[in-house]
Amino acid sequence: MKVPCAIVGSGNIGTDLMYKLRRSPVLDLVLMAGIDPASDGLRRARELGIEAADRGIEPILEDPASFPIVFEATSAWVHRQNAPRFEEAGIRVVDLTPAKIGPLVVPPVNLDVHLGAPNVNLITCGGQATVPIVAAVARVAPVPYAEIVSTVASRSAGPGTRQNIDEFTKTTSSALAEVGGAATGKAIMVLNPAEPPILMRNTVFCALGDGYDAEAVAGAIVAMVDEVAAYVPGYRLKAEPVFERDSYTTPGGTVSARVVVLLEVEGAGDYFPPYAGNLDIMTASAVRVGESLARELWRAAGLSERNGARR
Amino acid sequence: MSGNGQAGEGTRPAFRLTDSTLRDGSHAVAHRFTREQVRTVVAALDRAGVPVIEVTHGDGLGGSSFNYGFSATDEMELVREAVETATRARIAVLMLPGIGVKEDIHRAAEAGATVARIATHCTEADISEQHIKLAKSLGMEAVGFLMMAHMIEPERLLEQARLMESYGADCVYVVDSAGAMTIDDARRRVAALRDGLSIQVGLHAHNNLSLAVASSLAALEEGADQLDGCTTGLGAGAGNCPTELLVAVCAKSGIETGIDPLRMMDAAEEAVRPIRPDQGVIDRDAIVLGYAGVYGSFLLHSKRAAERYGVDAKDILLELGRRKMVGGQEDMIIDVALELARERAG
Numbered sequence: 029m030k031v032p033c034a035i036v037g038s039g040n041i042g043t044d045l046m047y048k049l050r051r052s053p054v055l056d057l058v059l060m061a062g063i064d065p066a067s068d069g070l071r072r073a074r075e076l077g078i079e080a081a082d083r084g085i086e087p088i089l090e091d092p093a094s095f096p097i098v099f100e101a102t103s104a105w106v107h108r109q110n111a112p113r114f115e116e117a118g119i120r121v122v123d124l125t126p127a128k129i130g131p132l133v134v135p136p137v138n139l140d141v142h143l144g145a146p147n148v149n150l151i152t153c154g155g156q157a158t159v160p161i162v163a164a165v166a167r168v169a170p171v172p173y174a175e176i177v178s179t180v181a182s183r184s185a186g187p188g189t190r191q192n193i194d195e196f197t198k199t200t201s202s203a204l205a206e207v208g209g210a211a212t213g214k215a216i217m218v219l220n221p222a223e224p225p226i227l228m229r230n231t232v233f234c235a236l237g238d239g240y241d242a243e244a245v246a247g248a249i250v251a252m253v254d255e256v257a258a259y260v261p262g263y264r265l266k267a268e269p270v271f272e273r274d275s276y277t278t279p280g281g282t283v284s285a286r287v288v289v290l291l292e293v294e295g296a297g298d299y300f301p302p303y304a305g306n307l308d309i310m311t312a313s314a315v316r317v318g319e320s321l322a323r324e325l326w327r328a329a330g331l332s333e334r335n336g337a338r339r
Numbered sequence: 340m341s342g343n344g345q346a347g348e349g350t351r352p353a354f355r356l357t358d359s360t361l362r363d364g365s366h367a368v369a370h371r372f373t374r375e376q377v378r379t380v381v382a383a384l385d386r387a388g389v390p391v392i393e394v395t396h397g398d399g400l401g402g403s404s405f406n407y408g409f410s411a412t413d414e415m416e417l418v419r420e421a422v423e424t425a426t427r428a429r430i431a432v433l434m435l436p437g438i439g440v441k442e443d444i445h446r447a448a449e450a451g452a453t454v455a456r457i458a459t460h461c462t463e464a465d466i467s468e469q470h471i472k473l474a475k476s477l478g479m480e481a482v483g484f485l486m487m488a489h490m491i492e493p494e495r496l497l498e499q500a501r502l503m504e505s506y507g508a509d510c511v512y513v514v515d516s517a518g519a520m521t522i523d524d525a526r527r528r529v530a531a532l533r534d535g536l537s538i539q540v541g542l543h544a545h546n547n548l549s550l551a552v553a554s555s556l557a558a559l560e561e562g563a564d565q566l567d568g569c570t571t572g573l574g575a576g577a578g579n580c581p582t583e584l585l586v587a588v589c590a591k592s593g594i595e596t597g598i599d600p601l602r603m604m605d606a607a608e609e610a611v612r613p614i615r616p617d618q619g620v621i622d623r624d625a626i627v628l629g630y631a632g633v634y635g636s637f638l639l640h641s642k643r644a645a646e647r648y649g650v651d652a653k654d655i656l657l658e659l660g661r662r663k664m665v666g667g668q669e670d671m672i673i674d675v676a677l678e679l680a681r682e683r684a685g
Contacts, residue, residue, distance in 0.1 A: 175404055175405045175406065177406050177667075177668070177669075177670045179667075179668055179670075179671075182462060182463060187465075190463075190465050190466050191465070191466075191468060191469065192469065193436045193437050193466045194436070194440040194441055194469070196437075197437065197438075197440055198440060214401075214404055216404065216406060216437060216438050216667065217437040218437055218665065218666075218667040218668055219437070219460065219463050219466065219665075220460075220663070220664070220665050220668065221460065221462040221463065221665070222662070222663035222665075226662075229670075229671070229674075231406070231670035231671075231673075231674075233405040233406070235405075266674060267674070267677045267678075267681075270673070270677065272647065276405065276409060277409045277411070278405070278409060286405060288670075288673055290670070290673065290674050290677070
């Protein structure tokens, strides 16, 4: 009844995603595709009764009709090799790597616009946590400049992030503008090694021009936090949005006020411990995107959620 | 004392001094240095014989932001001004991966900077690999900068320093960002790096516990190759090791610096003191930084947040220390201030 799907990449992200997909009422995880037969992710998949293959994406390409949706949790480099082959095979891809082949997507902001794209990209964990807030503000007030600070526990930052931290800051910065709707954006990433590990923290600053409606801005932020929390249960405000007045010479022009939004993300504790909210928000967003794609496939096939998909 | 041989030409200096007035001092002036100020300070330091002068936003390349404060003048303009003014001194820039990006290093190199100091929190050296390698590939000298080095033991610090060495760094610094080290703390960390690395070792001291000059001298005894100073101590927190004092004490101790002590005092008095805000005294908040081990550049932001939210800066700083906040987490100052204000109201 559910739409079948596969995960490519049996590392940390892929494995956490596996636990979340198992709870999906819409998606049916039928294959975990890795390359290392001894990987913990493939071992766990086998334990859960999910088919675990160690031949990369070949099992998917051999039978593309059985995998209308694929989640790619490898690396940008690997995904760049895989993406054209998936597209040729007519497989929809939710890309959790920084490859940025498809449009940048944040579920409550622009997913509906990109449901027809063959490949959608989930930006970064910081992007998933902060772009919704910028977009919420931008809906009710012009945002000449948005800035975010994302702090994650050192232990939750894998080697990919560490070796290419610029990729995080640059991709997130561009998403603040492209998806969030700010005129310009800047992202900052900080790693904190404290023990016990800290929960993921995100701070969003939006420059506000004169004449903004504080009540509307705060209301839009609070509503957006609820929207994100609907699929990332540990996503929450640490304090009500605060408005600070001063003269700020931002790259988007000089303004006399900013709104500061302090956020925390506690993970669901599926494969990663709860402090790794940064990883949780990526996999939770991926599930949200995948489920919307599945419903779109149903709709295109003239099926409703109730009578389900073929197969 | 100048001209009597103690700062004479031809004698090899015992260490290399980098003056960071125009980078660490940027914190103290809320990142509002002007081109004219840069020209005046660089000219005076250059005349005194300071071999390396660092010019960047206080939080490094790309630091101009809501979180750390916007630069009044684009830092690349300031770097270019410094390069054009210096006749002997080399110009250095600081860069923190996560705040700046590789393109910033490219731009700094194009502007004429020849030393790139790549800074990470003391446990996170592996995020600096690409940046150190880029600096080397651009023909720059690459210096690894391990911040908040008081937070880990010398053995662990050495492991992190070795990573930077493996990426090609020419020198690794023990950075006492919180001014929290006792003389012995600094000594043990410099000694560990000196014994375990085959590249140069430096110390960047802050004066929150009034130990910056003493710790720098102890570092020299342990074989440090490089030291940092800021003229008049202008820097984050209670300021840095005052360059003119370090040079004078070295001269009296028979340690060759290559810098003229009297000209250095002139630079402090005539070039820096006039632009120096009334800051950098070791008041209660500054001591708390060193006492509780809090990142020095949190000081002014905490004072501002304290005023805005009607709480005590000292309480903000103590809480930041308790939470083990690291460099770059200035956003948490607002978080803590709001929490203290709520507690007060409740």
